[in-house]
Structure formats: structure tokens, C-alpha cells
Amino acid sequence: MTETMIGVIGGSGLYDIDGLENTAWVDVESPWGTPSDQILTGSLNGVKMAFLPRHGRGHVHSPTTVPYRANIDALKRLGVTDVISVSACGSFREEYAPGHFVIVDQFIDRTFAREKSFFGTGCVAHVSVAHPTCPRLGEACHQAGQAAGITIHKGGTYLAMEGPQFSTLAESKMYREHWGADVIGMTNMPEAKLAREAELCYASIAMVTDYDSWHPDHGEVDVNDIIKTLMGNSEKARNMIRGLPDLLDHDRAPCPHGCDRALDFAIMTAPEKRDADLVAKLDAVAGRVLTA
Numbered sequence: 001m002t003e004t005m006i007g008v009i010g011g012s013g014l015y016d017i018d019g020l021e022n023t024a025w026v027d028v029e030s031p032w033g034t035p036s037d038q039i040l041t042g043s044l045n046g047v048k049m050a051f052l053p054r055h056g057r058g059h060v061h062s063p064t065t066v067p068y069r070a071n072i073d074a075l076k077r078l079g080v081t082d083v084i085s086v087s088a089c090g091s092f093r094e095e096y097a098p099g100h101f102v103i104v105d106q107f108i109d110r111t112f113a114r115e116k117s118f119f120g121t122g123c124v125a126h127v128s129v130a131h132p133t134c135p136r137l138g139e140a141c142h143q144a145g146q147a148a149g150i151t152i153h154k155g156g157t158y159l160a161m162e163g164p165q166f167s168t169l170a171e172s173k174m175y176r177e178h179w180g181a182d183v184i185g186m187t188n189m190p191e192a193k194l195a196r197e198a199e200l201c202y203a204s205i206a207m208v209t210d211y212d213s214w215h216p217d218h219g220e221v222d223v224n225d226i227i228k229t230l231m232g233n234s235e236k237a238r239n240m241i242r243g244l245p246d247l248l249d250h251d252r253a254p255c256p257h258g259c260d261r262a263l264d265f266a267i268m269t270a271p272e273k274r275d276a277d278l279v280a281k282l283d284a285v286a287g288r289v290l291t292a
């Protein structure tokens, strides 16, 4: 049995969490760069927790410049087993209204200006992201959300756009009417792909702040309106997070969906052809299979 450590990545409006015991903001060094910020460590009901504000406290990083690899590597290095990503999003569905939460289970990745893998020349790996989120962790988030009195929808496809501008009306209609996306945001990719490469269970909670620009009865998306909705959403998210330790237990059974074994057959490069520097950088992410 490994010990559970819940890592929470907080998006826009969620720059800290409360209620943890024995807290400290700690620097975590990563060979993949400097994480977005220090990481808040502590425990809740006997379960270890780590919190990282995705954009940094004070919202320093844009969706494009968030150091996604450093963030995931740093959480893995700390001992995190399960990552809960909390994000603001626009909605493409009437019934996913501002103030509601969505447990995302699929993604369409339209980002193009980000490093998307820990692997590359000298250590090539191909992991499956057919099912990019962990159903066990998503179910725990769903239960915690319901217990916190949140209107929370189970399942949804998140379109990850590059940003930082919001979508045009034509894009918004295309994503909604032709691509089947349910919500839109700028940050869950490549975060989800990297979490899978690092063999971390990953669940995404998208907090609806707006109807993007498609809705005939709502104006175009406006960041001031988003911030107003975010203020209410972030308190709800904190309430939900407080319920998670009791649902996840201190001792962690292996993931029934195999998230924690994603690299078992993924690495293609022959041992004698591997680049030593890259292999060294992969010590936290892939040490389980590279040193076996």
C-alpha cells in the first residue's frame, strides 16, 4: 500500500486553501523548471495534501506560460498520488449554468504553444490518454461536491484552447454545435497528459463562470463577470476539497484503472540508446520503470 497524498492545482480565483493542519509553503526544485509557485503542504483528517496555485499567487502566469511540466514533476516529487485540478470554464450547455461544477472526463486539445511531454529524443514514450481522467478520483470529487451542496454534473468534454483571448463567436459555435464540447478553458492541457505520463491519477473539476459567447441571451464573455462568479465558486471549491480526504483514505489501493501503471509498456527507446541527461531528469516521473 502506498500512502495517499492529494495534490490540488488551483486555477483562477483559487490561490490557497484553508483547513489544513501543519501547513508550510515549500519550495520544490524540479529539473523541468520552476513551478508556478511554492506548494502549500499539510494534512486534513490524517491525509497528506499539497496545494499549488496554477497561475501563482497574484496570478502571474498566463495559460501559455504556466510551467506545466515543472508543476506535475514537483507534485510527483513531493509524493502526490492523486491530482485534482480545479479550473474556471465557459459552458456550451444551457444546463451547465454559471455557478455549477462539472467533473470533466474528456478533452479536445487545441493548445499549440506548450511543451506537452516529459519524453523526447533519447527517451521516447507513448502513453494512452484515451481515458485521460481517473474515474475513481472523479467519483470521489463528485461525492464530495454533492456533500458540499454544489450543483455538480458528472461527465463533460473540455475544449482546451491556447488563449489568452477568449473565442470568437464562430469558434464558440463550432466547438459547441459540431465538436460536441461541453465546456471550454485554457489550462487543462497539457496538464492532464503530463499527469498521465507521471502515473498520477487526475480528475478535473471545471467551475462554470460564463456561457462563452454562443448564448443568444447572454452577452460576450467578460472577465469582470467571470471574476464575480469565481468569488462564489472558489468558496464552494474549498468546501468540496475539505470533504475529499475522508473519501480517499490514508492507505491507497492501486488505481483500478491503471493510471499509476501508465508507463508499464510505454517507453520505446532501447536501454543502450537512452540519453543519460534526459533519463536523469525523469527520475521522479518515470523512475519506477527506468530504474527497474
Ligand SMILES: CSC[C@H]1O[C@H](OP(=O)(O)O)[C@H](O)[C@@H]1O
Pocket: 010, 011, 012, 013, 054, 055, 062, 063, 086, 087, 088, 089, 163, 185, 186, 187, 188, 223, 226
Ligand atoms: C479568468 S478567465 C480565464 C482564465 O481562467 C481559466 O483559468 P484556470 O483554468 O486556471 O482556472 C482559463 O483557463 C483562463 O486561464
Ligand SMILES: Nc1ncnc2[nH]cnc12
Pocket: 088, 089, 090, 091, 161, 166, 167, 184, 185, 186, 209, 210, 211, 212, 213, 221, 226
Ligand atoms: N469562456 C471561457 N473560455 C476560455 N476560458 C475560460 N475560463 C473561464 N471562462 C472561459
